[in-house]
Amino acid sequence: MNDTTVTVVGNVVDSPRRVSLENGAVTNFRMASTARRYDSATQQYVDSGTLWVDVECWGSLSGNVAASISKGDPVIVQGALTTHSWESESGPRSKPRIRAFAVGPNLSRGTADFKRDRSGRTAENVDRTTGEITPQAGEPQDDPFTSASAEPRPGRDYDGDGAALEGMDAAESSLVPAHA
Template identity: 50%
Template structure:
């Protein structure tokens, strides 16, 4: 049985990357605060907060340590479990998520995604040309959409994409 969860919240501390005998792991703490509408004051108010430790192994951990900072709003998907240990005060425990995916919460801001360099390319001293997906966009701003993958052209297309459609909305 898997205890798969998805949490949204803010990173409480700067992620720390450590090497163990089982590989590299990046850890950070996440605070997820309940928001509810108070009908009496007609405003949104904070409820209780839930704190959970997040561990990110392997390549995910490396990407998290280079991309996530204290205070960032994130979405974490993974398996939740109880981490237990013995201390001077007796048996202790706290919740922990073994993350499968971590990303920015785009409901709270924007992000720019970059793929890391491939390991084989990083090992050589030769420059690596960008892949089709990493290639810089043309001046029309539309080349980032790869026909057949991101944007289908055909009878069912709703309309043309104009460069102004791709600009961020000003609120």
């Protein structure tokens, strides 16, 4: 398959809409990405054209986007670029659409509080106002990722002699080359 894969950095311009269909749930939103360039004549940055694109999210991404993304949020979207075509009263129409593989906050514009989607939990279990996860029936009540009683696990938690955790003072850091 020869998908045209793109990564678009921009802002969400409308509230994400989630719809349940026969073949699964989909969340759609529109985003805008405005290019900036440096104008040497005016010695300042100026906005160029704006790309307006619809984004569709399927599967677990659908629920996670619906629970996490809001109008105005700066996002980075990666996915397959397609063209949505339809027939209108004035003739054939089309517009770009991205079938998203990944959607995330643009951390150059702010911070995020990431909550891992854990085995079988979906965004339907997340309270949008508090961000708290409500366990489904039969799920354990303690969270092995944050529980203080959980034993360290190789590859997940640091388990060593502690020597690697020693600090560095400013004098030592000046001896480390910036680029190797």
